[in-house]
Amino acid sequence: MLKDITLGQYFPLDSVVHRMDARFKIIITMLYLVMLFWGQHVISLIAGFVFLILALICSKIPPKMPVRSIKPILPVLIFTGTLNFFAMKGGTIYWQWKFLSVSSQGIQTSAFMIVRICLLIMGTSLLTYTTSPIALTDAIESLLSPLKKLNMPVHALAMMMTIALRFIPTLIEETDKIMSAQKARGADMESGGLIQRVHALVPILIPLMVSAFRRAEELALAMECRCYHGGEGRTRLRELKSGMRDYIALGITLLLLAAVIVGNILLSRT
Amino acid sequence: MPILEAKNLTYTYSIGTPFEKTAVDHVDLEIGQGEFIGIIGHTGSGKSTLMQMMNGLLKPTEGTVLLDGKDIWEKGADRRAVRFQVGLVFQYPEYQLFEETVYKDIAFGPKNMGLDEQEIDRRVRETAEAVGLREELLQKSPYALSGGQKRRAAIAGVMAMEPRVLILDEPCAGLDPKGRMKILTQLHDYHKRTGCTVMLVSHSMEDVAKYVSKLLVLSHAKVVAFDSPSAVFADGDRLEEMGLALPQVTRIFHALRAKGITVPDEVYTVKYGAEHLLALLREGGGQC
Numbered sequence: 001m002l003k004d005i006t007l008g009q010y011f012p013l014d015s016v017v018h019r020m021d022a023r024f025k026i027i028i029t030m031l032y033l034v035m036l037f038w039g040q041h042v043i044s045l046i047a048g049f050v051f052l053i054l055a056l057i058c059s060k061i062p063p064k065m066p067v068r069s070i071k072p073i074l075p076v077l078i079f080t081g082t083l084n085f086f087a088m089k090g091g092t093i094y095w096q097w098k099f100l101s102v103s104s105q106g107i108q109t110s111a112f113m114i115v116r117i118c119l120l121i122m123g124t125s126l127l128t129y130t131t132s133p134i135a136l137t138d139a140i141e142s143l144l145s146p147l148k149k150l151n152m153p154v155h156a157l158a159m160m161m162t163i164a165l166r167f168i169p170t171l172i173e174e175t176d177k178i179m180s181a182q183k184a185r186g187a188d189m190e191s192g193g194l195i196q197r198v199h200a201l202v203p204i205l206i207p208l209m210v211s212a213f214r215r216a217e218e219l220a221l222a223m224e225c226r227c228y229h230g231g232e233g234r235t236r237l238r239e240l241k242s243g244m245r246d247y248i249a250l251g252i253t254l255l256l257l258a259a260v261i262v263g264n265i266l267l268s269r270t
Numbered sequence: 271m272p273i274l275e276a277k278n279l280t281y282t283y284s285i286g287t288p289f290e291k292t293a294v295d296h297v298d299l300e301i302g303q304g305e306f307i308g309i310i311g312h313t314g315s316g317k318s319t320l321m322q323m324m325n326g327l328l329k330p331t332e333g334t335v336l337l338d339g340k341d342i343w344e345k346g347a348d349r350r351a352v353r354f355q356v357g358l359v360f361q362y363p364e365y366q367l368f369e370e371t372v373y374k375d376i377a378f379g380p381k382n383m384g385l386d387e388q389e390i391d392r393r394v395r396e397t398a399e400a401v402g403l404r405e406e407l408l409q410k411s412p413y414a415l416s417g418g419q420k421r422r423a424a425i426a427g428v429m430a431m432e433p434r435v436l437i438l439d440e441p442c443a444g445l446d447p448k449g450r451m452k453i454l455t456q457l458h459d460y461h462k463r464t465g466c467t468v469m470l471v472s473h474s475m476e477d478v479a480k481y482v483s484k485l486l487v488l489s490h491a492k493v494v495a496f497d498s499p500s501a502v503f504a505d506g507d508r509l510e511e512m513g514l515a516l517p518q519v520t521r522i523f524h525a526l527r528a529k530g531i532t533v534p535d536e537v538y539t540v541k542y543g544a545e546h547l548l549a550l551l552r553e554g555g556g557q558c
Contacts, residue, residue, distance in 0.1 A: 064286075174365075180327050181366040184358040185427060186350055186382030203378070206368035210413070 009169070011129040016245055017059035018130045022139035024246040028253045029127045035257050036116055036123075039264035045112070047260045048119045051253065052126070059130050069125035070118055077114055084110035133165035135238070142240055155231025163219070171212065178207050271339055272300040273467055274324060274356065274435055278333035281319050285331070293319040295491035296333070301435070301469070306461050308478035308499070309471045311488030312513050317471045318361065320488070321437050324469075325356035354383050357433030361440045363424030367412035372403065372423050375412050379431040397426040400460055402452065418449040425453070429460065435467040436460075442477055454481060476517045479503070479538040487514070500536035519543045 012018075017025070036048045056063060070077070090105030128136070141158035148154050182203045183189070189200045276299040282292045294316045301307060311317050322328040323335055326342045326349040334341045342352045357379075360366065369375035373394055380390045398408055401422040407415065412423055425441060438457070442450040458481045461468045472478045478485070478499075485502045487495040489512045495502045502509070506516050506524050516524070516538075523537040533550065537543040 177360065178366055180322065181360040181363065183327060184325060184353055184360065185366075185379040186353055186431065187378075188350065188382065203366075203368045207366055211365055 009128065010132045011061055011065060012132075013060050013130075015058060015060040015130070017055060017126075019245070020130075020249060021240055021242040021246045022131050022135040023142055023240060024242060024250055025127055025131055026136070026139050026143060028249060029124060031253045031257050032123050033120065035253075035260050036119055038257075038260050039268070040112070041264055041267050042112075043263040043267065044260045045115055045119065047256045047263075048116075048123070051256055052119060052123055054252070055123070055126055059126060061126065061129050065129060066122040066125050070121055073117070073121055077117055080117065081110045081114050084113055134162060135240075137162040137165065138236070138238070138240060155234075159231075167212075167215065170215070171208070174211055175204065175208055178204050273303045273338060274301040275299065275336040275339070276320075276324070276333065277336065279320070279323060279330050279335065280332035281316075281323060281328060282331045283319075292491055294323065294330075297491075297493050299486070299493070299496065301467060303434075303467060304465050305467050306458075306481060306483045307467075307469045307486055308482035308484070309469060309486045309488065310473060310475060310478060310514060312473060315488040316491040317488055318439055321358060321439055321469070321471060324435075324437060325358045326352045327358070350382075354379075354431050355433055356435045356437065357428040357431050359425050359428045359436070359438040359441060361443060362421075363427075363441075364412075364417070364420035366427075367420060367424055370411060371409050372398075372412050372415065373408040375423060376408075376426045376430050379427055383431060393430045393432065394426075397429040398423075400429065400463075401426045401456055418445055418452070421445065421449070422453065422456075432464075433466065435469065437469040437471070439471045440473070441470070442472065442474070450477060457481070473514075475515060475520075475538075479517050479520075487512075489514075499538050503538045504536040506535070 032048065032051055035051065036044055038044050052066075056066065085106050086100045086102065088106035088109050089101055089103055091108070092104045093101055094104070095102040131139075137158045140161065141154055144152070144154045144158070179189070187200060187203055189197065189204075192200070276297055279294055279297045279299070280292065281294040282290060284290050293314075297316075297320065309317055309321075319328065323330050326335070329343060334343065336342070337352055337355060341347065342349060367375050369378060376394045376397060377390050380393050385393070394408070395405075398405075403419060403422060403426065407419065407423075412420060415423060421441070425438065429436065441453050441457070445453070454477060457468060457470065460466075461481075470478060470482065482499060485495065485497065485499050486493065487502060487509065494508075494512065495505070503516060503520050506520060509516060515521075519540050520538050523533050523543060524535060526533050527535055531550075533546055537546065
């Protein structure tokens with residue numbers, strides 16, 4: 001049930017994408033997002049699609065995985081889809097009732113939005129599939145390090161993120177277990193009205209909170225035992241290194257982005 | 271008729287992903303009324319998965335679970351009612367405590383059953399006594415109890431539903447020998463007093479062997495043996511091959527046999543073993 005959520009789960013394989021420098025992967029993902037959201041033309045979606053397929057092939061991740069990552073956001077997709085479908089006006093109007101209408105513009109926008117969000121989720125989930133959470137936060141720390149000059153506690157923030165990411169699967173597993181245990185005592189979580197359902201969450205949330213605090217305390221102790229005292233003078237086991245493949249990947253992405261920008265300018269002129 | 275039955279029971283995790291794994295593989299079981307069954311198997315042998323299917327928390331991928339001869343996944347069957355009859359105590363059950371007081375937490379199950387105040391009160395007090403929680407502890411916060419007390423309070427929470435089958439998944443994990451003994455003897459007493467069926471999952475032979483009437487041995491998702499402890503331990507070599515340690519006393523007797531001394535091979539309690547050794551010594555201790 002809860003285990004089916006795959007968003008943000010590392011999928012260890014040996015591929016070019018997995019070996020890439022995490023900093024580059026983050027930058028490339030950001031460029032990919034810019035690519036998707038640049039303008040209102042189909043060209044940005046085509047470019048995004050091409051990019052996604054390329055990345056998928058290079059990463060050796062089974063295509064099922066990113067597709068499955070869409071499942072949790074299905075309600076959002078349906079919501080934005082229908083909203084745009086009925087609320088947008090423009091172009092040929094096929095059907096109208098009070099403020100609701102079905103128009104060619106509406107159909108187009110809603111299809112556009114759905115494809116865009118799907119590409120967005122699949123692309124970003126690819127980043128987390130191919131990059132371990134540790135590498136990811138290391139990269140974020142490295143990318144944000146210029147902010148240290150502004151007295152931002154970059155290392156502490158990155159460490160907090162690492163810990164949070166590290167504990168998501170653990171807590172999901174724990175929630176599953178607590179839910180089963182309370183169900184075994186007859187807790188009813190599937191029926192009843194909203195208030196009853198919220199009430200039914202108490203037996204799950206309280207043990208979960210308690211266990212989160214317990215884990216936090218244990219972790220703090222363990223870190224202290226290993227003399228952790230912040231980022232000052234800390235060295236890394238895995239240094240971030242960039243190489244040829246990172247520049248090539250960045251180059252391809254920039255090329256696609258440029259194609260989108262140029263395409264947009266050309267298409268909006270006509 | 272057996273109270274609980276598994277037919278061709280199979281469970282596979284994460285079907286269709288690279289993490290696919292069959293945890294329980296075509297298992298057939300018959301559990302009689304009033305039996306005390308020990309379930310052993312090393313980590314990952316499918317014990318916990320099997321137990322969760324027995325009370326309808328997990329839906330079997332294949333096969334059926336029958337309670338009183340009725341399929342619990344039959345259309346229209348009330349799974350909640352099944353869970354009241356087949357009580358399951360999870361591993362580390364103290365992590366499920368959530369109420370303000372121990373009393374309220376033990377009452378959670380009975381309350382879900384829709385019992386009246388009086389009946390709930392009787393059950394809470396009775397089970398608290400059965401697990402050795404003193405009266406004054408009932409009004410305390412469960413988080414103020416010691417580790418062993420928390421564990422027993424959580425077990426009481428399931429017992430209070432007065433299930434006809436009580437399943438416990440490693441109830442002694444992480445406790446000291448004294449706490450372990452306490453829980454095991456209390457379970458034994460509970461079983462004798464109520465006559466209900468008890469299934470005890472463990473990976474410690476030592477703990478289990480003393481109390482149970484039957485042993486179920488699982489290995490790699492399959493049932494390897496389901497018989498009386500003496501019959502199971504008589505085939506000790508096979509258990510050791512599977513990485514399951516025999517009780518100390520059984521190992522000693524197997525070693526004695528290997529030395530050519532005629533002792534039985536199904537000894538699994540110290541008391542029984544001592545009787546045999548004494549008899550042997552009396553007969554003609556010279557050769558020992």
